[in-house]
Amino acid sequence: xxxxxSELAALRDRVTGWKRAGQQVAFVPTMGNLxxxxxxxxxxxxxxxxxxxxxxFVNPTQFGPNEDFSRYPRTPEADTAGLDAAGxxxxxxxxxxTMYPFGVEATVRIGVPGVTETLEGAHRPGHFEGVATVVAxxxxxxxxxxxxxxxxxYQQLAVIRYMVRDLAFPVEIIxxxxxxxxxxxxxxxxxQYLSAEERPVAAEINRCLQSMREGVRAGRPREQVxxxxxxxxxxxxxxxxxxxxxxxxxGLPATGHGPRVALVxxxxxxxxxxxxxxxxx
Ligand code: PAF
Numbered sequence: 001x002x003x004x005x006s007e008l009a010a011l012r013d014r015v016t017g018w019k020r021a022g023q024q025v026a027f028v029p030t031m032g033n034l035x036x037x038x039x040x041x042x043x044x045x046x047x048x049x050x051x052x053x054x055x056x057f058v059n060p061t062q063f064g065p066n067e068d069f070s071r072y073p074r075t076p077e078a079d080t081a082g083l084d085a086a087g088x089x090x091x092x093x094x095x096x097x098t099m100y101p102f103g104v105e106a107t108v109r110i111g112v113p114g115v116t117e118t119l120e121g122a123h124r125p126g127h128f129e130g131v132a133t134v135v136a137x138x139x140x141x142x143x144x145x146x147x148x149x150x151x152x153x154y155q156q157l158a159v160i161r162y163m164v165r166d167l168a169f170p171v172e173i174i175x176x177x178x179x180x181x182x183x184x185x186x187x188x189x190x191x192q193y194l195s196a197e198e199r200p201v202a203a204e205i206n207r208c209l210q211s212m213r214e215g216v217r218a219g220r221p222r223e224q225v226x227x228x229x230x231x232x233x234x235x236x237x238x239x240x241x242x243x244x245x246x247x248x249x250x251g252l253p254a255t256g257h258g259p260r261v262a263l264v265x266x267x268x269x270x271x272x273x274x275x276x277x278x279x280x281x
Contacts (some may be wrong), residue, residue, distance in 0.1 A: 184206035
């Protein structure tokens with residue numbers, strides 16, 4: 001049966017006890033409103049450790065002023081039941097005061113250079129600073145041996161890896177594959193904002209990523225592949241933030257063969273969706 005706590009001392013006691021008994025502890029940070037994608041992260045965490053801690057914290061510092069912080073869905077009962085069924089041992093539910101004891105405005109912030117300056121970082125100023133800031137705190141609170149992050153947030157994963165290496169966090173980062181609906185739409189808590197008319201259209205993002213991959217593999221110029229993808233998405237009703245092909249470090253790829261990632265961020269009505277596809281060119 002899952003344990004739930006909002007007390008830092010209780011969290012520390014549990015984790016310290018497990019570690020003293022020689023058990024490995026895995027961690028899955030979330031913002032709640034959990035779906036099958038999150039539960040698959042917990043299952044992956046289980047395979048890498050004896051104990052799994054998950055957190056639910058809707059982090060105010062990673063939302064911009066016009067983003068969906070206040071309307072972000074909060075479903076604590078369903079989250080707890082789902083985590084229990086997925087094999088999570090402990091749910092960490094910190095308050096804003098526990099997370100930011102000096103207040104959100106006066107908190108120590110963590111800025112990650114380079115990788116945060118493009119794509120999501122350019123379209124959501126301050127977002128990755130908020131993510132790095134909260135994940136560093138969560139790591140200090142939970143003190144896990146391993147932590148699991150989804151590949152759907154490709155750039156977030158790169159930011160976390162950079163921070164872990166640069167700040168020497170003793171945490172191994174594990175990347176989990178994206179879970180998809182039957183029509184290819186990447187699972188996301190934000191999918192529930194989509195109207196009945198928008199929902200089938202949203203799957204166009206994944207189809208578009210696949211045709212970007214085919215275009216690159218066929219040797220077509222990257223710029224052409226990107227502009228065709230953006231036009232295709234606009235034609236389907238999206239407002240496109242970006243549709244790009246990058247190397248795996250998110251730099252402009254060299255010509256020729258090699259590892260690539262196609263990334264899309266686009267809004268359908270009021271819902272902003274992101275997705276990506278890693279492939280070999
Ligand atoms: O990916 C998320 O849900 C969030 O960005 C995270 C990592 C839990 C930090 O708030």
